[in-house]
Amino acid sequence: MTDIDSAGYQHIPDAEGGAAGRGWWDANAAEYLDEHGTFLGTAGFRWGPEGLSEAEAGLLGDVAGLRVLEVGAGAAQCSRWLATRGADVVATDISHGMLARAAALDTAAGVHVPVLQADARALPFADSAFDVVFTSFGAIPFVPDAARVHAEAARVLRPGGRWVFSVTHPVRWAFPDDPTARGLTADRSYFDRRPYVEKDAAGRVVYAEYHRTLGDHVRDVVAAGLRLHDVVEPEWPAWNREVWGGWGPERGAFLPGTAVFVTRKPAAGTGTR
Helix, strand or coil: CCCCCEEEECCCCHHHHHHHHHHHHHHHHHHHHHHHHHHHCCCCCECCCCCCEHHHHCCCCCCCCCEEEECCCCCCHHHHHHHCCCCEEEEEECCHHHHHCHHHHHHHHCCCCCEEECCCCCCCCCCCCEEEEEEECCCHHHCCCHHHHHHHHHHHEEEEEEEEEEEECHHHHHCCCCCCHHHHCCCCCCCCCCCEEEECCCCCEEEEECCCCHHHHHHHHHHCCCEEEEEECCCCCCCCCCCECCECHHHHCCCCCEEEEEEECCCCCCCCC
16 A cells, blocks of 8 residues: 555646556555455446446447457456457556456456556557447546547547546535545535645655546547547446445435546548537
8 A cells, every 4th residue: 555645636747647647556456456346346347336337338339349448447357348248358557556467357257358558648559440448437537638548549449439438527526535424515616626646755646636527528528539429427326335435325325426428439521520
């Protein structure tokens, strides 16, 4: 576990914030999977802490026979589930620590998924190489320049392909990160875009998570030449008693915790309007 000396919302240089994610996930991969592994499964696909599964939502469509790329894959649980549905899938993540645990989950699930360490802002794939690109809470929250993630997703998608991503619901940033009733009273401006930052005793940024408004996400998608088709806001289901950071059934009954954006790259010759 990374030692934290101070934490809060503050401006930091983009280079420091953007570089922190790899080290944090390397250091915390084992603890994260110990805590959330049962909920995520070895070959399961959940879009967020509410527990909405891709089997229920079908946001990627029928993936059988399609080339699929997951960015910010962690230990590749989602990709593994897609492989069982006939997808030709590749999982990428910036953290070697997370990807190193994918092999053990491959063995446990009896499903092998190719993994590659890569920054979602500079993907090592050719243009139009995939039919579907997606991430479940990966990459976008942890970089200051999310527009580059969207641009790369659009670049490697074939015309007509889907880019689907889930993030913390933007409204959540106006409220305390508390899963109880104390988390139901806004205490910050929704428009305060300072990232949440953790620093060690030497003042080094060891974790950074970036806030974007709903409009920010939409503008980034449009700027990448993509069409927004849907925004899914999962409700908290009665079966889910899991508490995950600021997510939990008590607050989930009143406030959305996750937003899933479903976009497409226009088919050749159709433009973006």
